[in-house]
Amino acid sequence: MASVTGDPVTTSPPESAQxxxxxxxxxxxWRRPWAMEGFTWLYIIWSIVPIAIAVLFSxxxxxxxxxxxxxxxxxxxxxxxxxxxxxPSLHHAVIQTIVLAVLTTVICVPIGVGFAIGIDRWRTRxxxxxxxxxxxxxxxxxxxxxxxxxxxxxQGLTFIKLGTPAEVAGLVVWNxxxxxxxxxxxLVSIGRHYEEAAADLGASRFGAIRRVLxxxxxxxxxxxxxxxxxxxxxxxxxxxxxxxxxxxxPMSVLIYSNVHGGLSGPALNALxxxxxxxSLIAAxxxxxxxxxxxxxxRTKGDVEALTAVAGI
Amino acid sequence: MSGGHVKLESLTKRFDDxxxxxxxSVEVQAGEFFSLLGASGCGKTTTLRMVAxxxxxSSGKILLDGTDVGNWAPHRRNVNTVFQxxxxxPFLTVAENVAFGLKYKSVPKSERDSRVSEAxxxxxxxxxxxxxxxxxxxxQQQRVALARALVLRPSVLLLDEPLGALDxxxxxxxxxxxxxLQKQVGITFLYVTHDQEEALTMSDRLAVMNRGRIAxxxxxxxxxxxxxxxxxxxxxxxxxxxxxQVEPGGNGKECCQLRLGDFILEAxxxxxxxxxxxxxxxxxxxINLEPYETRGVNCxxxxxxxxxxxxxxxxxxxxxxxGSALQALVRNGGDPVAYTQGTPVSVGLPADALRVLPxxxxxxxxxxDETLGEQLLDVTSAAPSAS
Numbered sequence: 001m002a003s004v005t006g007d008p009v010t011t012s013p014p015e016s017a018q019x020x021x022x023x024x025x026x027x028x029x030w031r032r033p034w035a036m037e038g039f040t041w042l043y044i045i046w047s048i049v050p051i052a053i054a055v056l057f058s059x060x061x062x063x064x065x066x067x068x069x070x071x072x073x074x075x076x077x078x079x080x081x082x083x084x085x086x087x088p089s090l091h092h093a094v095i096q097t098i099v100l101a102v103l104t105t106v107i108c109v110p111i112g113v114g115f116a117i118g119i120d121r122w123r124t125r126x127x128x129x130x131x132x133x134x135x136x137x138x139x140x141x142x143x144x145x146x147x148x149x150x151x152x153x154x155q156g157l158t159f160i161k162l163g164t165p166a167e168v169a170g171l172v173v174w175n176x177x178x179x180x181x182x183x184x185x186x187l188v189s190i191g192r193h194y195e196e197a198a199a200d201l202g203a204s205r206f207g208a209i210r211r212v213l214x215x216x217x218x219x220x221x222x223x224x225x226x227x228x229x230x231x232x233x234x235x236x237x238x239x240x241x242x243x244x245x246x247x248x249x250p251m252s253v254l255i256y257s258n259v260h261g262g263l264s265g266p267a268l269n270a271l272x273x274x275x276x277x278x279s280l281i282a283a284x285x286x287x288x289x290x291x292x293x294x295x296x297x298r299t300k301g302d303v304e305a306l307t308a309v310a311g312i
Numbered sequence: 313m314s315g316g317h318v319k320l321e322s323l324t325k326r327f328d329d330x331x332x333x334x335x336x337s338v339e340v341q342a343g344e345f346f347s348l349l350g351a352s353g354c355g356k357t358t359t360l361r362m363v364a365x366x367x368x369x370s371s372g373k374i375l376l377d378g379t380d381v382g383n384w385a386p387h388r389r390n391v392n393t394v395f396q397x398x399x400x401x402p403f404l405t406v407a408e409n410v411a412f413g414l415k416y417k418s419v420p421k422s423e424r425d426s427r428v429s430e431a432x433x434x435x436x437x438x439x440x441x442x443x444x445x446x447x448x449x450x451x452q453q454q455r456v457a458l459a460r461a462l463v464l465r466p467s468v469l470l471l472d473e474p475l476g477a478l479d480x481x482x483x484x485x486x487x488x489x490x491x492x493l494q495k496q497v498g499i500t501f502l503y504v505t506h507d508q509e510e511a512l513t514m515s516d517r518l519a520v521m522n523r524g525r526i527a528x529x530x531x532x533x534x535x536x537x538x539x540x541x542x543x544x545x546x547x548x549x550x551x552x553x554x555x556x557q558v559e560p561g562g563n564g565k566e567c568c569q570l571r572l573g574d575f576i577l578e579a580x581x582x583x584x585x586x587x588x589x590x591x592x593x594x595x596x597x598x599i600n601l602e603p604y605e606t607r608g609v610n611c612x613x614x615x616x617x618x619x620x621x622x623x624x625x626x627x628x629x630x631x632x633x634x635g636s637a638l639q640a641l642v643r644n645g646g647d648p649v650a651y652t653q654g655t656p657v658s659v660g661l662p663a664d665a666l667r668v669l670p671x672x673x674x675x676x677x678x679x680x681d682e683t684l685g686e687q688l689l690d691v692t693s694a695a696p697s698a699s
Contacts, residue, residue, distance in 0.1 A: 199385070201392065201412050204387055216403065
């Protein structure tokens with residue numbers, strides 16, 4: 001302390017100055033976090049720039065994927081070159097991707113919602129076991145599922161044909177966890193009160209689910225539908241295994257099989273860009289839709305919508 | 313709207329090895345405002361949930377106008393609930409919320425609208441039809457919940473701590489309104505609360521519950537003035553409890569002689585034929601503080617330990633020479649309170665206000681402090697209790 005006689009500290013500047021100098025040395029807690037900010041930007045650049053370059057070269061006038069020769073949309077819609085619009089295998093791939101995404105979403109989401117409601121209500125040991133199965137697809141390698149599915153539909157259940165039926169079957173199984181987990185999380189946060197209120201007011205069990213539970217689950221159902229859709233658009237491992245002819249190859253498979261030869265060139269970049277845009281639109285629709293559907297609830301809207309769409 | 317007679321016969325609910333409700337039997341008359349009062353975990357909400365149909369009873373009967381509805385699904389019972397959390401549907405407007413249950417009754421569309429506006433008028437929310445629940449204050453949401461239940465004209469309305477989430481001032485206002493509303497509609501109200509003031513001000517009759525059983529059943533006056541045991545006395549407001557021994561001197565009918573430390577007291581209320589160790593209870597407002605050295609029957613010397621000014625009254629904490637701590641309630645009239653900390657006084661305990669109660673062996677204070685500690689009583693728990 002400053003009052004102690006003979007203590008060397010007494011000769012140093014007054015206390016306020018001491019604090020100030022320490023403040024400079026250890027940093028003002030409200031200063032701009034330069035290091036963190038810089039690192040964040042580095043990360044953003046690192047992850048976005050390669051994608052941006054790939055997108056940019058889909059608009060190249062020339063056939064090069066490395067040298068910029070001016071802007072053009074010919075790899076998308078041009079005639080006389082292998083453009084996405086006019087090359088049958090390229091535009092088939094776009095259609096196949098969308099068909100798979102729509103079919104998978106339409107089949108997968110209702111099953112997942114039913115699964116979530118069932119497991120939430122049916123509290124037994126079996127239900128706990130199924131609860132684990134629900135996170136199955138996060139644990140097992142996708143390739144394992146894909147190979148197993150291939151063997152199943154070629155050796156066992158041959159009535160499921162390779163191509164679209166097998167692709168949809170695989171994608172539904174692989175993506176079932178999204179609706180199951182997201183809807184279940186929302187069920188837990190909703191609680192039983194609303195359903196009890198509905199039953200109290202005269203609704204039967206089924207009526208309470210239809211008139212109260214489903215509307216309350218809508219944001220989660222919607223978010224999971226978007227996730228299933230986006231994740232199907234991106235899927236490669238399963239569809240690669242069980243697609244049959246060129247007609248049942250979605251974009252991801254086509255890009256992969258042509259990247260080292262075949263239909264190379266900016267047309268592939270164009271295809272990848274279309275894939276990216278579809279996924280981005282799905283995510284955007286998911287975010288906006290979740291916020292809109294859950295309006296009127298006192299929640300941290302943005303963060304909740306973001307986490308729901310991100311599948312957390 | 314006819315009927316509304318509720319009879320519970322040996323109603324019991326066990327969850328695994330916990331008995332939440334233990335063979336309670338109650339009869340509620342049609343049109344009565346009946347409260348179940350008790351601390352959290354006493355079984356009052358479980359009882360209500362069984363009447364509503366959310367929990368099946370383990371044994372016993374729930375008779376609604378003579379019909380045992382114990383195993384009926386909630387939607388088949390002519391009772392409606394106002395939930396503590398209100399449970400208003402967030403995706404529906406106020407009017408749609410209120411109309412929700414009407415769709416299940418065969419009410420024509422034209423009449424539906426008039427009934428909704430009638431119900432909203434009854435709870436003074438006309439003009440709020442188009443709002444959503446999150447655009448309303450807590451008190452307004454509570455009223456919507458009430459309208460949503462009343463619009464169905466149930467024979468019994470169940471209310472689960474409906475004022476629990478509101479602030480004290482609003483709670484008082486709504487207490488009065490709710491009481492008036494019940495008289496107006498004439499529906500049986502079964503009201504669950506942990507707030508003794510709520511139960512006393514609104515109920516026609518009430519049951520004080522403790523550990524899954526009914527400790528006492530009666531009118532508010534009976535339960536407050538003539539508590540059956542130390543638990544009820546203590547739970548219903550501040551009660552001064554003292555440990556005493558019955559002396560052989562009394563006649564066991566009109567008067568009972570008791571020993572409290574070195575003093576012999578006379579009591580003329582409660583169980584006058586009790587023997588051995590008992591509890592003595594007296595309400596704070598019945599204690600007379602006299603100048604020190606005043607002699608007389610039931611005068612015990614003591615000392616003022618603390619004064620708590622409460623506006624219209626002052627709580628005076630007195631320590632008797634026997635060691636017991638008591639609270640006296642003194643009205644703040646024109647004269648300022650003449651006592652200060654450390655003033656010796658003579659504490660007069662009128663024999664007709666001194667009540668002999670059987671010793672339940674459980675400290676009611678411990679249970680009460682759990683739930684009511686946040687109220688003005690937290691000063692009491694700081695003072696050592698008589699037990």
